Amino acid sequence: AQSVTQLDSHVSVSEGTPVLLRCNYSSSYSPSLFWYVQHPNKGLQLLLKYTSAATLVKGINGFEAEFKKSETSFHLTKPSAHMSDAAEYFCVVSDPGRDDKIIFGKGTRLHILP
Amino acid sequence: ETGVTQSPTHLIKTRGQQVTLRCSSQSGHNTVSWYQQALGQGPQFIFQYYREEENGRGNFPPRFSGLQFPNYSSELNVNALELDDSALYLCASSLDRPTSYNEQFFGPGTRLTVL
Numbered sequence: 001a002q003s004v005t006q007l008d009s010h011v012s013v014s015e016g017t018p019v020l021l022r023c024n025y026s027s028s029y030s031p032s033l034f035w036y037v038q039h040p041n042k043g044l045q046l047l048l049k050y051t052s053a054a055t056l057v058k059g060i061n062g063f064e065a066e067f068k069k070s071e072t073s074f075h076l077t078k079p080s081a082h083m084s085d086a087a088e089y090f091c092v093v094s095d096p097g098r099d100d101k102i103i104f105g106k107g108t109r110l111h112i113l114p
Numbered sequence: 115e116t117g118v119t120q121s122p123t124h125l126i127k128t129r130g131q132q133v134t135l136r137c138s139s140q141s142g143h144n145t146v147s148w149y150q151q152a153l154g155q156g157p158q159f160i161f162q163y164y165r166e167e168e169n170g171r172g173n174f175p176p177r178f179s180g181l182q183f184p185n186y187s188s189e190l191n192v193n194a195l196e197l198d199d200s201a202l203y204l205c206a207s208s209l210d211r212p213t214s215y216n217e218q219f220f221g222p223g224t225r226l227t228v229l
């Protein structure tokens with residue numbers, strides 16, 4: 001069965017420093033992987049997605065993620081944090097071979113310190 | 115192009131009551147998915163409608179039901195409300211089934227509180 005684990009429930013970084021949000025997945029097939037961001041009182045927004053093309057995926061707002069099959073990981077990174085990055089981030093796995101059932105991780109709250 | 119909208123924004127009900135939540139899809143989208151997001155948790159898939167028919171369901175009891183209308187707007191109905199139904203309910207629309215190639219666009223959600 002597919003599953004996704006976000007290894008940190010909260011991450012705090014200083015403005016201007018790198019961001020790393022960790023995600024591990026479990027899947028019987030070749031999964032599709034996504035990162036979504038949720039700002040307070042706003043809908044979930046897609047940051048980026050991996051769909052078996054390039055393993056390094058670039059998304060919006062300077063975020064990127066690398067698919068590592070050997071480590072079953074899909075960590076989200078950004079070189080320099082901005083105050084506006086403070087939000088909840090969700091890693092999502094979808095198995096195309098299993099009716100595209102979509103599983104969300106529990107989320108990581110990113111705090112940006114001034 | 116308007117985005118996904120949901121109504122109402124907030125709702126308070128008591129145990130045993132019934133509730134209907136509404137969602138208007140993004141223009142041109144024919145697939146709607148509903149999610150329940152409990153406090154401090156990630157969204158959990160309830161069900162999906164594609165061209166007015168249920169097209170997949172998560173681990174939710176039958177008292178969670180839905181409809182999709184010819185204009186592709188949708189309703190989520192919950193009967194016999196329980197305290198644990200308190201959550202943010204999210205609607206997402208997509209052009210065709212939300213495979214890896216079809217992005218889902220989420221609404222802001224309806225916050226349901228059951229007392």
